[in-house]
Amino acid sequence: MSFSPSTPAALPPEGEPGRVFIGDVTTEAGAVIPDVTVEFERWGRLNDDCSNVILLEHALTGDAHASGPSDEYHPTAGWWNGMIGSARALDTDEYCIICTNVIGGCRGTTGPSSPHPDDGKPWGSRFPAISVRDTVTVEHLALQELGISRLQAVIGGSLGGARALEWSLMHPDFVGKALVMCVGARASAWQIGIQSAQIQFIESDPDWHGGDYYDRGVTPTRGLGFARRVAHLTYRGELEMDDRFGAAAQPGENPLGAMRTEDRFQVESYLDHQAKKLAQRFDAGSYVVLTDTLNRHNIGRDRGGLNEALHSSTVPTMIAGVDTDILYPFHQQEHLARNLGNCMGLEKIESAVGHDGFLTEFERVDSIVRNFLARDVS
């Protein structure tokens, strides 16, 4: 379902995809992306003065489908199912929840697999690099196009947390408050290292074709699978994984035989499954663009450094993190909380799950979101 710029505030039915067209976008690094489309979903009624909006920011391979079942259009169930609805933490009786698909993605918003306006062929290698700030610029334009000029709150984890944090710094007058989860003030060297390795796996796949594989009938599935396996190991705590799989063999396979074979441990089968699932639902070009986006995350850039940027923040911001996160270790959230100009508090999620805890630890995150929204910050 699409909406033209002439019908501001025309929202799609609850949980169905809508689109806004925001025209040309110039990136932080100076590239121009013409005719940008932004896909979004919404839950809850937009009130008359458009003042009850909460913006949800998804993570790397997420999309606008934060809530609802999987169906023909949605390859996955909502990534925050159970959080959104009447009397839920994100209460649709009170708020209008909007979740936009990030620019560079592959679920409706313009990205490398989208048709280029010049020739209708996929952007591919022509698609520019996207910074976290660019993702906010695009959302800011999209919300304005929808007639929304103020957010009650912005909420996100991981890449979504980086986006929420940049929202609070780029548009402090637009954002009532921010909940920033499982991220740091900038990409760390370790993150850049592991993320760049993933990009390299994809770009080294012979089926990548320099990013222009779309019309060749091939996809760099192997490279994307390599990336996902490694990424998944950074998303999941080793305690939780060991609890589930230990050193058990995959049923019917013997990874302890006299010769090395393709027989697997259970955890290998699990990672193979994760790799296969992602390749079925996610574009490798988007994976490269958005992984590079994570590498570029640095709120200190052109703001006098990390701590000066954090000190300058005026938006009431709550920080949350998981104690076993190895990708964005908890000390990064402590750093944010210690230095933010207007920090509402720091919530530690005790969980064996690691980074993905903001998606899986439902009861704890539910309570964090409720407390965050209930707090009077006026």
Next chain:
Amino acid sequence: MSFSPSTPAALPPEGEPGRVFIGDVTTEAGAVIPDVTVEFERWGRLNDDCSNVILLEHALTGDAHASGPSDEYHPTAGWWNGMIGSARALDTDEYCIICTNVIGGCRGTTGPSSPHPDDGKPWGSRFPAISVRDTVTVEHLALQELGISRLQAVIGGSLGGARALEWSLMHPDFVGKALVMCVGARASAWQIGIQSAQIQFIESDPDWHGGDYYDRGVTPTRGLGFARRVAHLTYRGELEMDDRFGAAAQPGENPLGAMRTEDRFQVESYLDHQAKKLAQRFDAGSYVVLTDTLNRHNIGRDRGGLNEALHSSTVPTMIAGVDTDILYPFHQQEHLARNLGNCMGLEKIESAVGHDGFLTEFERVDSIVRNFLARDVS
């Protein structure tokens, strides 16, 4: 320099490679490896009753060269330089230190790049899988061949720690005491996941040729490089890496440009360098065999489970680990110390360096080794 089985206790000059021939070895899983050679180095004089030997166990890509400069024969300087010598922690005035190259390796001991006795061509895919117990079996035979029937101590970290631990369980009467560093009682699911991914990178390289690339004039350098980049990120603490590289660009390159290019962050250049260095000095076939060895590490196998195996241990064993190790997290060393039948104590190495701390935190490790050796356990 080689030594025939007929000259037991004939040791090479200090710090020069020696070899022993131990004949056929049957692996834990039932494969037979004929005509096994074991390369070793030694420092300090073997006393008349061969009772002053300390066995050093190297890690995955280490070798017998624990001490000394790099030279024509040794691609790297000793991996524990400074620890071995007169009045050093491993005091050559008192002890005869022996370090053997592990079976499956590529620095003198029989491995996949060694000539197969049948045809003189590299073993390649014919080389069987090696368990940690197999590495101990081979060393046990090699030491006996040298006339040594008792060790003052066995010491190792990482794969070397796994080997030291198995020594204490397989041959308790042979081992005076054991210092086991930076390892757990078995491979965790997370370790198996990240290690299997590395194997997959190499085995998917078109230059791998099923493990039989040796005579084709190619080496699976790209796959080995992928493996090393990821492995290195598990060896190094993210605090230390961030301290060194942060989000800085490699001089002369701009990873923040408008389009994605091959311009790198400094940490990428560092990882590229690590990958290149390893490919120059280490055989991909050995990397696969020994990474699989790490996957097979499980002291509970056929011993009634982990804790029963640990409880049964009689060898006085000291455990050490690094607080920031993400590959073998410190709780794994706590688990060892808590359950070992005869634990001498648990040493926590506080370091930003992560897993590699047992190689880099010289003063702390020096003190641990001195205390370990000074303790009377008779």
